[in-house]
Amino acid sequence: MSESPGEGELERQLAAIRERSAAQTPLEMRQAVDEQLALLVSSGAVGRALHQGETAPDFTLPNQRGEQVALTERLTRGSVVLVFYRGGW
Secondary structure, three states: OOOOOOHHHHHHHHHHHHHHHHHHOOHHHHHHHHHHHHHHHHOOHHHHOOOOOOOOOOOEEEOOOOOEEEHHHHHOOOOOOOOOOOOOO
């Protein structure tokens, strides 16, 4: 298993990914994404996001089978990792 890149190396790799993505994405789509990102930032949602170590409020969401799953119920079994699947475009 390879070691994780240092912070500077990670930033370089992320910049390269952003450049490749921008080159492959139509201008209209990049502009739409940029507009939505600006709206998200201006909404204040970023400032309300939980940070490392903070406790999430209880919630219930459907799992991949459509079954309702409550955070408090899952926490009785141990730690919880929450993954949002954005779908296969």
